[in-house]
Amino acid sequence: MAAARFHGVELDIRDFAAEPNEETPSPATLARWLNEQGAVAKGMRLKWRYLIRMHNTPPIVLMFKDGSAGLMVAANADKGIVWLRDPLGGEGDPPVPVDELRLSQVWTGDVLLVKRRRDESEADARFDMLWFVKMVGREGKILRDIAFASLVLSILQIFPALIVMQVLDRVVNYHSMATLVTMTSFVVIFSFYEILLTYARRELSLILSTRLDARISMHAFNRLLALPLEFYEREQTGEVLGRFLAIFKVRDFLTGQLMTTMLDLFTLVVVLPVLFLMSPTLAWMTLASAGCIGLIVVIFLPAVTRTMGKQIQAEMRRSSVLYETVAGIRTVKTLALEPTRREEWDQKTAEVVRWKLAAGRMANWPQTLVMPFDAFINRGIILVGAYLVLTSSSHLQAGALAGFMMLGGRVASPLVGLARLMESFNEVTVSLSEAGMVLNQPTETKAMTTGMRPVIKGALSFNSVNFVYPGGTTKALNDVNFDVPAGTMLGLVGRSGSGKSTVTRLLQGVSRNYSGYLRLDGVDLREINLTHLRRSFGVVLQDNFLFRGTVQDNITAGRPGYTIDDVVRAARLAGAEEFIERMPAGYDTWIEEGSTNISGGQRQRLAIARAVISDPKLMILDEATSALDPESEALVNANLQRIGKGRTMVIVSHRLSSLVDCHQIAVMDQGKLIDIAPHPILLERCEIYRTLWLQQNRHMQSSGASDAGQLSEGE
Template sequence: MEPQHPTRPPRTRELSAADKTRAKDVSLARIGRLFTAHRGPLAAVVAIIVVSSALGGASPFLLREVIDKALPERDTTLLFWLVGGMVAVAAVTSALGVVQTWMSTKVGQQVMHRLRTDVFTHLQRQSVGFFTRTRTGEVQSRITNDIGGMQSVVTSTATSVASNLTTTITTAVAMAALSWRLSLVSLVVLPPAIYLTRKVAGMRREITAARQRELADLNVTIEEGLSVSGVRLSKTMGAGAALVERFTASSNRLIDLELRSELAGRWRMASMSIIFAAIPAVIYLSAGLPPTAGSLSIGTLVAFTALQSALFRPLMGLLGVGVSLTSSLALFARIFEYLDLPVEVDDPAHPVPLPRATTRGHLRFEDVTFSYPGSDAAAVAGVSLDVPAGTSLALVGETGSGKSTIASLVARLHDPTGGRITIDGIDLRDVRLTDLAAVVGVVSQETYLLHTTIRENLRYAKPGATDDELVEAAKAAQIHDLISRLPDGYDTMVGSRGYRFSGGEQQRIAIARTLLRDPRILVLDEATSALDTETERAVQRAFDTLAEGRTTITIAHRLSTVRDADQILVIDQGRVIERGTHATLLEAAGPYAALAA
């Protein structure tokens, strides 16, 4: 039978988080596409902003009428109308501001939610190889610190641009309507403002990238130093002081980066404040010079200076958005880098059904080869095997010979670089991952229990399982009696990574969790390695019962657990060097006999 997948494209190596992120150019159009699903609410927000800005622009004209007409002419009726209009404008713009803030914040939070879930979902699709190459703290930092750092930009950028731009334009038009000559004087602020803004934006972007990398390192230190395994290691190795020193140094570097980030904007703000403070003085001077003296009323002058002062906030806000957006590009680069990671082990475009109810469990390896990324040596080299449905296969060999890698290929934690693996004649790469997970169950030597109750740990494998099914699986794994003696029974918290229980107890809970799914193919990768001899025998008897009608692959160092297997393969450096039954291999007096000696 010809393989359905004779060749595979080369793997794409994970991008460097330190070097390539800095150089990565993030398209503003891509950032804008994050908001395309919210065009309606954003259009409503922009409309509210325009109306609010237009209403706000009326206040200076009302003020001019108060000073030039109502007060000098002692027109009380006009004064009441003008003052009432000013109060009404303030009330309406404030109410519109509340509505605008609610709508824009809701849109921003929805975008943040989508971004978080997209990153988490995409990382869930990554192969085990990605997580073995990537520090756990780095992944957590991208989802929490990086996306959290983007929150202010995502939630307020679009509305801030619209609000400040509309306000700036409205104010500029009102200023020009009052006096175009004085408006020209006010424009002298723009060149230095734009220059300083661009300079600060570049500085902020570099500092932000460095800060996020430092936060990732800090997360790694926390993950390594404060997890149960990390604390046990540091205490037994006497490394606590070194970990504290490492954490302190990283935290100190963060202080410096945060100070640099803040001060990069403060001196710009200070410079602009001085420039804007000088503008009214220049306006008063211009109004008093002979060419313009007497051409402006006091009301016009007061209204114009009020507008000019009001222009400072939206103009600086608009320029500030540019700084924030530019500096946040480093955060977007880190997030988009993860979103752009290729999925090495993915669902096929046209999946072939593999229903658990009708799957027999006939497993075949056809000249399978596999190499880990970055390694020239093959972890599995030209392995061919045939495990008929309902039979048992045992893999034995020295540590590092490739046994566990073969087991991981059966569960499709990796894809072979050559050859193919089939179940009932169907290539695993043509099957949905969820369908395969329902057919293949794995119990490995590394037990991982969630920090929740025993009941929920078991239901992680089968969320809809009944209590009777939980008990049945626990009995089969020889752990029910122990659980029933606990004060809280199946509602007992297992603790972080299950450290409340012994290694053997953790292993039996993990076995029960896998058995609950009733897989057609059962892979036992050193599944009884943490059990004492008596418990191992009891669990092995349970396995013998459960293996009836089920294809079983067992990896073990203790040959006593595999002697009854239908076929035994001896693995060395990823190759099958001997195969047969326990009796025939002993009779051959080869590598297997040497292991049994």
């Protein structure tokens, strides 16, 4: 953290998650975390003679054997001394000089180099073909080794054809046993090296493809996580998933067909000159036929692109129906919506089949038209060659013709593959375009990796805050002004659409394109690091999502460092301890997908435990009790007073009875703040609040009037 701070990168240790079974974080783990937080870091192992020369570098982190670390701030090669500083010490503490002997007793040899990211990183760059090319280019060493192996293999592939020529022209014609023995030994030697190099190239290609696969998958998923919530709210989830999965078609193309074709091109470069030496006539015929195949593919490329794009879009719309049906299967079953969903699925399937048939027919034309040229390369060349041998119009002999056919097939294959590659490239381009519609959306990466990380106390200040949702025309918040000190329990009430939930969205940084000033402890909310902000909040929604896993896993979600004692404390604070202990396995009880094996009240209390485990100084409860039964609601409300001690609480609720104990209640209407005061004062002076209160407590009024009537009759 001290090395990152030197470069202006502020870090929060709570953002760090160590690898499983790793007692002390390794340089690789720390480098991964720093790269995610907006820095550029690299872990490596150095020897003393290299470390001592790094005297003009920024602070370097040295990893020690006891799991701690030191900060090397200077070095002097002449004196053989480096200066170390304690990263947990003060900025003014003088560094300590250390020589090689003393350092070797504590230093592991591992270092961590850190610098600030100044250019556009791979994680932030636009997802397009150039992005993939750059990613492949980073594997330069493996690519060089694969290229060298391919070149040698291409050269070795010439010799079997030459040996066949010699066997036919000399061994068979002249019955030379000595030549046959010599040729046999050559075949054995060349076959051995070919097998060895082929295995090595496959191994390198496998390593390259798996590394690219892992990197593409991680970057694509990280980009998906970095997209703002507003994007997911306005897009269909099924289409988002369909477009995201299109990126794997690009991955398969890069690590499969493209790589194979590029490797085969080495054969073309090496073998083609040999073909021209054998027979220029046959070589030109082979090239011309392959060129015609490529020309046909290029001509049909635009039409195939259009129909294939329609097919992919239709498949994504069908995937969207599938996702919605599975996600809402409970509603489908309870309302007997199977026929409706089946009809919609059938319609989408018919659309997919129609475009798939159209795309297949369109692709069938070029595939049919290239067949004569393909057949000529594989069968016609030998007939032309035989004619040349019989007419003696060239120096071509039977052995040379056999050798030409062996090498000609190896040349024609990459040429035809290159033409096919263009057709596949067309499909990949469409897939990349679809994936780019999701992955190239503006992300929150900068907001999550930069900004201030102040200590949160919970004082809120709204000053002339205005906000309009994207695509909207009316203000969701209209000139909102209020201030509440830290430790305040603030209630937000109002009719539907009054702007209550919008206030909580702005506080969580979900939407940042507001005007005016929204301050947290005097700091503008847009200046605070977004990850730090959200980790400092505890948020409980009306419908909270629990992940498939144990009770403990869900309470500690995103907080891997917390112990079972912290989990129990949070559960007790949320009123969840009593029902967790009655579960079959207690805190290790498995929660099924969709939380089907626990009640709504239990799910809400687990969500509250998840929110309070990090002891946040500001909590947001957005309709957290509106979906609960009266008993569960009463239990949760009883715990709110205990939860709210020492922290700011922002509670959104339609039920005013749950807000009467709030220090301040803000009344919203049509995006405006109508009034803010405690409950008794609002009843007296705020007409909207009084109307809402009377509507919700009408039964109490009627009950009171009935009791008064009975009393007067008795008198």
